Amino acid sequence: MKIAFLGTPTFAIPSLDMLYQSGHTLAVFTQPDRPVGRHATLTPPPTKLYALEHDVPVYQFDKIRMPEGVAALKAFAPDLMVTAAFGQILSAENLSVPKFGCINVHGSLLPKYRGAAPIQWAVINGETETGITTMMTDVGLDTGDILLTDRVGIDPDETAGELFDRLATLGAKTLKRTIEALEAGSLIRMPQDESQATKCPMLKKEHGKLDFSQSALSIHNRVRGTNPWPGAYAMLDDCVLKIHRTKLTDRQIDSEPIGMLTGNAKTGLFVRCADGWLEILELQATGGKRLNASVYLLGKSLEGKVLI
RNA sequence: CGCGGGGUAGAGCAGUUGGUAGCUCGUCGGGCUCAUAACCCGGAGGUCGUUGGUUCAAGUCCAUCCCCCGCAA
Numbered sequence: 433m434k435i436a437f438l439g440t441p442t443f444a445i446p447s448l449d450m451l452y453q454s455g456h457t458l459a460v461f462t463q464p465d466r467p468v469g470r471h472a473t474l475t476p477p478p479t480k481l482y483a484l485e486h487d488v489p490v491y492q493f494d495k496i497r498m499p500e501g502v503a504a505l506k507a508f509a510p511d512l513m514v515t516a517a518f519g520q521i522l523s524a525e526n527l528s529v530p531k532f533g534c535i536n537v538h539g540s541l542l543p544k545y546r547g548a549a550p551i552q553w554a555v556i557n558g559e560t561e562t563g564i565t566t567m568m569t570d571v572g573l574d575t576g577d578i579l580l581t582d583r584v585g586i587d588p589d590e591t592a593g594e595l596f597d598r599l600a601t602l603g604a605k606t607l608k609r610t611i612e613a614l615e616a617g618s619l620i621r622m623p624q625d626e627s628q629a630t631k632c633p634m635l636k637k638e639h640g641k642l643d644f645s646q647s648a649l650s651i652h653n654r655v656r657g658t659n660p661w662p663g664a665y666a667m668l669d670d671c672v673l674k675i676h677r678t679k680l681t682d683r684q685i686d687s688e689p690i691g692m693l694t695g696n697a698k699t700g701l702f703v704r705c706a707d708g709w710l711e712i713l714e715l716q717a718t719g720g721k722r723l724n725a726s727v728y729l730l731g732k733s734l735e736g737k738v739l740i
Numbered sequence: 741c742g743c744g745g746g747g748u749a750g751a752g753c754a755g756u757u758g759g760u761a762g763c764u765c766g767u768c769g770g771g772c773u774c775a776u777a778a779c780c781c782g783g784a785g786g787u788c789g790u791u792g793g794u795u796c797a798a799g800u801c802c803a804u805c806c807c808c809c810g811c812a813a
Contacts, residue, residue, distance in 0.1 A: 472742090472813065637811095671745085672810065697752090697765070698777090719745035719809055723752075730764050731753025 433615070436461055436510035436530065438496070440477045443596060444516035446604035447537055448482055451514065454608070459489045459508045461496060463519055497523040505529045512614070515569060516603060519548075524571050534569035535610060537603045539596075541565060541581060543629035546574035551599055552592040553632035556639075556657030558649065561585050562595070564603045566610040568621060573631070577621035580613070582606045589679070591659040640664045642675065644691040644739060648705040652678050666691070666739040673739065674716040683709035691739040701725035703739055 434457045437448050451458055460483040468475040476484075483490040489508075493501040502525055505513075513534035515522070527534050540550035542565040547553075554562040563583040570576040582602055586595060613619040640658040642651055642665065655664040655678045665674045681702065688694075688704045693712075695701040702709040716722040 467813065469813095470809090470811095674810085716809085717745095718811095719747095720752090721809065727752055727765085730751075730766095 434511045436513045438518040439479045439516040440519050441517050442478045443600045444479050446600045447516045447607050450604040450608050461491045464492045536567050536569040537607050538565045539599045543624040545632050547632040548634040551596050552635050552657050555592045556653050558653045564606040566606050577623050580610050591656045593660045637662045642666045644705050648708040648710040651705050671718040676722055677714040679711040679713050681709050681711050693734040693737050697726045697729040
């Protein structure tokens with residue numbers, strides 16, 4: 433089949449690779465190169481790099497809804513469009529180009545977690561299960577008819593990044609089944625149950641700010657849900673202290689102030705939350721690299737200091 | 741040339757008003773112990789990121805360059 437693949441980050445790579453390996457005729461549509469890093473180096477999105485490596489034509493548009501985007505799409509004349517973490521909203525005109533329409537690979541069990549960062553939010557909210565949904569893209573935000581679903585459990589200590597990798601791989605498998613069903617004519621469309629729908633916002637830097645007046649569990653979930661991006665942090669002596677990994681404990685609490693730190697290199701580092709002590713396993717101070725808390729404490733004591 | 745933090749023993753950090761370097765861990769040796777990642781004693785290990793400058797004397801002041809990190813994008 434002739435497929436236009438619309439995707440941008442690494443999440444889309446397994447799906448793109450699957451389509452390529454399956455022998456479909458592909459064209460990749462992705463976002464423009466973006467400045468990345470301290471020196472704002474212009475960096476191509478992962479899907480573009482993949483396409484270049486495999487001699488797949490690549491098209492980049494700020495907005496594929498604009499006339500140039502539509503024209504390029506029409507020129508390629510695909511039978512089907514596939515989107516995976518594309519990051520742009522498609523117009524009805526875009527969607528009308530391929531005769532089979534557009535299939536989207538989404539990292540949640542729709543209609544739950546519609547929106548931009550479903551994987552991270554599922555972890556932040558402490559969900560124990562999530563999955564992949566393939567759906568027919570329509571003009572709404574992840575509102576189209578559901579095609580196939582695959583479920584996976586979320587480990588209590590799993591980070592969003594780890595789950596991201598698993599779901600990216602799973603997404604390719606679900607997509608493969610979906611396309612095979614489409615080709616076999618056995619695909620069943622099921623409208624989403626609007627009463628069960630939830631939306632999650634795009635993840636921003638400030639979503640990583642920790643609030644120690646919350647329970648140890650919610651803070652733990654926040655830390656793993658924002659790992660590796662945007663990363664969890666708190667303020668220590670007016671400097672940012674990033675917290676990369678934490679662990680729930682049964683350490684007894686007394687009347688310590690919220691956010692107080694205790695512990696040393698041997699015992700480990702603990703922070704006082706609303707209902708208990710959360711162990712900080714890995715942190716990163718201003719100017720420093722990420723370190724195990726016990727290693728960091730070899731050089732500096734944080735005993736009695738308070739995180740805000 | 742966007743803003744800021746930092747480059748000191750294998751690791752993490754100190755080093756006050758400039759006078760040739762300390763701490764914790766690790767490591768090596770010895771001791772204690774039924775035993776130990778615990779404890780005690782002792783040892784090794786650093787041209788203090790680069791280059792140049794000021795000075796009787798610089799890790800410590802000035803300049804330059806390289807590298808790492810955070811923010812912003």
